[in-house]
Amino acid sequence: xxxxxxxxxxxxxxxxxxxxxxxxxxxxxxxxxxxxxxxxxxxxxxxxxxxxxxxxxxxxxxxxxxxxxxxxxxxxxxxxxxxxxxxxxxxxxxxxxxxxxxxxxxxxxxxxxxxxxxxxxxxxxxxxxxxxxxxxxxxxxxxxxxxxxxxxxxxxxxxxxxxxxxxxxxxxxxxxxxxxxxxxxxxxxxxxxxxxxxxxxxxxxxxxxxxxxxxxxxxxxxxxxxxxxxxxxxxxxxxxxxxxxxxxxxxxxxxxxxxxxxxxxxxxxxxxxxxxxxxxxxxxxxxxxxxxxxxxxxxxxxxxxxxxxxxxxxxxxxxxxxxxxxxxxxxxxxxxxxxxxxxxxxxxxxxxxxxxxxxx
Amino acid sequence: xxxxxxxxxxxxxxxxxxxxxxxxxxxxxxxxxxxxxxxxxxxxxxxxxxxxxxxxxxxxxxxxxxxxxxxxxxxxxxxxxxxxxxxxxxxxxxxxxxxxxxxxxxxxxxxxxxxxxxxxxxxxxxxxxxxxxxxxxxxxxxxxxxxx
Numbered sequence: 001x002x003x004x005x006x007x008x009x010x011x012x013x014x015x016x017x018x019x020x021x022x023x024x025x026x027x028x029x030x031x032x033x034x035x036x037x038x039x040x041x042x043x044x045x046x047x048x049x050x051x052x053x054x055x056x057x058x059x060x061x062x063x064x065x066x067x068x069x070x071x072x073x074x075x076x077x078x079x080x081x082x083x084x085x086x087x088x089x090x091x092x093x094x095x096x097x098x099x100x101x102x103x104x105x106x107x108x109x110x111x112x113x114x115x116x117x118x119x120x121x122x123x124x125x126x127x128x129x130x131x132x133x134x135x136x137x138x139x140x141x142x143x144x145x146x147x148x149x150x151x152x153x154x155x156x157x158x159x160x161x162x163x164x165x166x167x168x169x170x171x172x173x174x175x176x177x178x179x180x181x182x183x184x185x186x187x188x189x190x191x192x193x194x195x196x197x198x199x200x201x202x203x204x205x206x207x208x209x210x211x212x213x214x215x216x217x218x219x220x221x222x223x224x225x226x227x228x229x230x231x232x233x234x235x236x237x238x239x240x241x242x243x244x245x246x247x248x249x250x251x252x253x254x255x256x257x258x259x260x261x262x263x264x265x266x267x268x269x270x271x272x273x274x275x276x277x278x279x280x281x282x283x284x285x286x287x288x289x290x291x292x293x294x295x296x297x298x299x300x301x302x303x304x305x306x307x308x309x310x311x312x313x314x315x316x317x318x319x320x321x322x323x324x325x326x327x328x329x330x331x332x333x334x335x336x337x338x339x340x341x342x343x344x345x346x347x348x349x350x351x352x353x354x355x356x357x358x359x360x
Numbered sequence: 361x362x363x364x365x366x367x368x369x370x371x372x373x374x375x376x377x378x379x380x381x382x383x384x385x386x387x388x389x390x391x392x393x394x395x396x397x398x399x400x401x402x403x404x405x406x407x408x409x410x411x412x413x414x415x416x417x418x419x420x421x422x423x424x425x426x427x428x429x430x431x432x433x434x435x436x437x438x439x440x441x442x443x444x445x446x447x448x449x450x451x452x453x454x455x456x457x458x459x460x461x462x463x464x465x466x467x468x469x470x471x472x473x474x475x476x477x478x479x480x481x482x483x484x485x486x487x488x489x490x491x492x493x494x495x496x497x498x499x500x501x502x503x504x505x506x507x508x
Contacts, residue, residue, distance in 0.1 A: 159377070172380060203376045239455040
């Protein structure tokens, strides 16, 4: 029988292989950013005059985007993280690592996450499953973060994925209390993130004033239920392939009740997705699969090219809409259309065609 | 009684942090005063078929409809309730069954799909877990979106 650490390492490799080689996108759901329209300001601006930079933890970053945590815990995934880290530092974009569970189980694997050893000028986001807090105490998590000099902690919550995963953790009882306790007692700011099924306003509200940010990771991009459906070879995951809250709706839901930062991830593919997400109130936008694909095709240069193209694209979009800075974009008027308006009404989110003071 | 409906438009609101374990969800279900261990029933042609199947499938509710009466067999014991007011809706998986329960109906499968019963129940339980529904009464009130 393989031990827990070996099993975790093998799973990491399987995940990467499936994401790179199989259809893991939502089939019947989108992010719904296609139903968000940013109203042009009317000002004429050249893209060369646009400043897309932002700050995170008082550090300047090239744009309010980050590379969402994907992997770690295996020699092969170290190579992936290393190439991504080099590109992220060069592009001045924060980077997350995948779940650090493998290094908690086997500290010899710490190097696979320790990207500040490769490039020190990097905002690094550590990561562990929220349900693992039932097993790991605060001291263990603090040590895990300090071992890689992480600046922040992303706690991923993934009950959908775990339900379908052959070796999944299907006990979330008491996790909320553990998150709140941990957030009060560790040095790093805590982000609660989903893994592709979105955060509802009911869940976001529970964390208001308790954590730094919510990363909604909504539906419309990669479905981890889909990834685990391939692994489990079982039929029961197929029914849940499209389970989840579309990313745009999840941002709006979370913004309606959570006063901290709301980050938009899940199916962010185009510069226009980022611009729309920022205009509806997202603090940052996360990208994952396109980064992994770029790394797979072109290594660190490939990731860097992807990031710089994305940043240039954001600047061009902002210029076309007449916004010189991210701050101006955040105050843009926004129109919602079609099914998104209907869903917002159903969920009791106020509809206004102009966005002011977080009122939708 | 209805056949398979289009439940694709109904989408449960995902709960990213259920205060539950999957193992503790209670799938018991009441229909016309009859308490069933499982909310998905197996619809058969006759009372004879129901009686025969029921003896072989522990806790699985087997239902025959005769003259406006639902004859519900569980572990060989029959409970008769009026059909009126109970909307039996055919389903193709356990998530669809959860949506039927959410809309106040009773999900059914045909005898030919009996071999999928455990699979469907696993899916049903996952739907309960992901909506933070400890029991089927809570599932009946879980937030949903109507898409489209």
